Amino acid sequence: MASLPPTVRTTPHRLAERLSHDTEAIWAVLDEALICHLGYDTPAGPLVIPVMHARVNSDLYMHVSTGSQLALEAPAQVCLTATLLDALVLAKSQFHHSLNYRSVIVRGEATVVDDPREIDIALTAIVERVAPGRSQHSRRPNHKELAATQVLRLPIVEASVKQRSGPPKDDEEDLDLPHWAGLLPVVTGMGPAQPTAETAAAGWPAPQSR
Amino acid sequence: MASLPPTVRTTPHRLAERLSHDTEAIWAVLDEALICHLGYDTPAGPLVIPVMHARVNSDLYMHVSTGSQLALEAPAQVCLTATLLDALVLAKSQFHHSLNYRSVIVRGEATVVDDPREIDIALTAIVERVAPGRSQHSRRPNHKELAATQVLRLPIVEASVKQRSGPPKDDEEDLDLPHWAGLLPVVTGMGPAQPTAETAAAGWPAPQSR
Structure with a gap:
């Protein structure tokens, strides 16, 4: 699958080995993350809120209540970040302590979706993320509920995935220190x-x- | 324990029953979350990055590499959001599908910590968050490593915690619909x-x- 073109906004200054613009890798993280964090500027400064998202091809959809202060004055420049934490990385040195993670950052313009068919596609995708098939086993939104819902679209164009995996990387001179080194895996799953x-x-x- | 004074920036327009400024509740979420998401404005628009944080009394500390584009031009207005996802909430209606979660938002000015003693306290707190006692069982940072680390402080003054718990809340007229309703708990823990x-x-x- 193709890669997205890197831009100044999605190219880091360092640790580039951890970064990729590979579309499949970006989509995989977005599809696995149950929630993401959406950041945007407000008259009172930056705001970051947790939101549920769903990807449909190369678009991300989110919904917020129209009555909420979180309803964006869209179109708006936003940054959507989805992070999966895989492990705590314990090195011999405190400096090399780290995290194993996969994190996608999508920057761009979020717009309000007006087309009823696209709203239907977006809301269906979001409820399908909760549980596959769920859109067929729940009551669809009525007109009043749709009027109370703002659906946002963010194209996955300017995006990158950053990740770390594997064991700690200690400096050569630290390897003989008598400290435990390795990974403490973080496991996320569904309970009964x-x-x-x-x-x-x-x-x-x-x-x-899922 | 006292509550933080609500401000315009930490008072939502709706669902106020889910919101609290209770200091103990805010601290509990910040202490349980292994990572948080830090949002700030950049010349290229809003940016949200995952960071590890530690709380020391009523201050939050984070560290970033000085060589990273993520190093803030501090002091800077930021929003730090820590979210714990507890369950997927499946209602009879798609509209009342929801999430059980606890999320803290801290807004304010992040500043660079210059005092070596405070840097030591902050870095020790961060490594202790990985595993209690770890700061005594790993090599402390040397001068070169300290020079490569930017430590940020964000006071927990303008902060709120928002949460949802409990079963789905369906409309009365939907209660007889033949759809499964309840919670799918999300469980996060440590593997071997x-x-x-x-x-x-x-x-x-x-x-x-922890």
């Missing part, structure tokens, strides 16, 4: 489903998250 | 430690993360 009392009584099987 | 070959051979016990 907790149906409401009514759902439990009905005995329906729980949806499987 | 992975020592380097040399550390495994030495047989040292692995540090315990």
Whole structure:
């Protein structure tokens, strides 16, 4: 799969070996992350909020409530960052302590989606991220609910993925120090489903998250 | 414990029942989150990066490499957001699908720490967040390493915690719909430690993360 063209905004000054513009790698992180953090400027300074997102081809969609202060004055320049934490990296030296992670940064202009068909595609994609098939096993939004929902689109054009993996990298002269070195993996998964009392009584099987 | 005074920047327009300025609740989320997302404005627009943080009393500390584009032109207005995801909330209606989460937003001015004693306190706190006691079982930074590290301080003054917990809240008229409703808990924990070959051979016990 193709790579996105690096721009000044997506090219770091250092540790470039950790950075990639590979489209497949970028999409993989965006698809695995359950939430992301969306940053934008406000009259009161920078603001970063957690949001749920869904990718449809090369577009990202998010929704916010129209009544919220989080509703953007779109179109707006934003930065969407999705981070997966894989491990704590413990080195002999404090300086080389690190994290194993995969993080995607998408910068660009977020716009409000007006087309009802595109809104439907976006909201369906978001609910499908919760559990595959879920859009068919829940009530679709009505007109009032749609009016209360702002759907934003951010094209995945100016984007990069940065990652670290593998063991700690200590300086040669530190390797004999009598300190534990290695990885403490961070594991994220789903616990047992907790149906409401009514759902439990009905005995329906729980949806499987991804 | 006291609450922080709400400001215009930390008071939302809606869902206020989910919001608190309680200091203890704010500190608890900041202390549990292994990473946070730091947002700030750049000449090329908003930028949000994942960073590791540590709290010392009512200050947050972060460190970035001085050679990185992420090194701030501090002092700078920033927004630090730490989010813990607890569950996917599946309602009868797509509209009431939600997330159970705890998220802290701290807005304010990040400044570069110059005082060597405060830098030492900050870096020690950050390495102690990886694993309690770790600062005593790893090599401390030398002068060259300290010169390559920018330590930032962000006071926890203008801050709020927002959270959702509990089951889905469906509209009365949806309660009889034949759809599964409940929570799919998201569980984050530590997997088995992975020592380097040399550390495994030495047989040292692995540090315990929090």
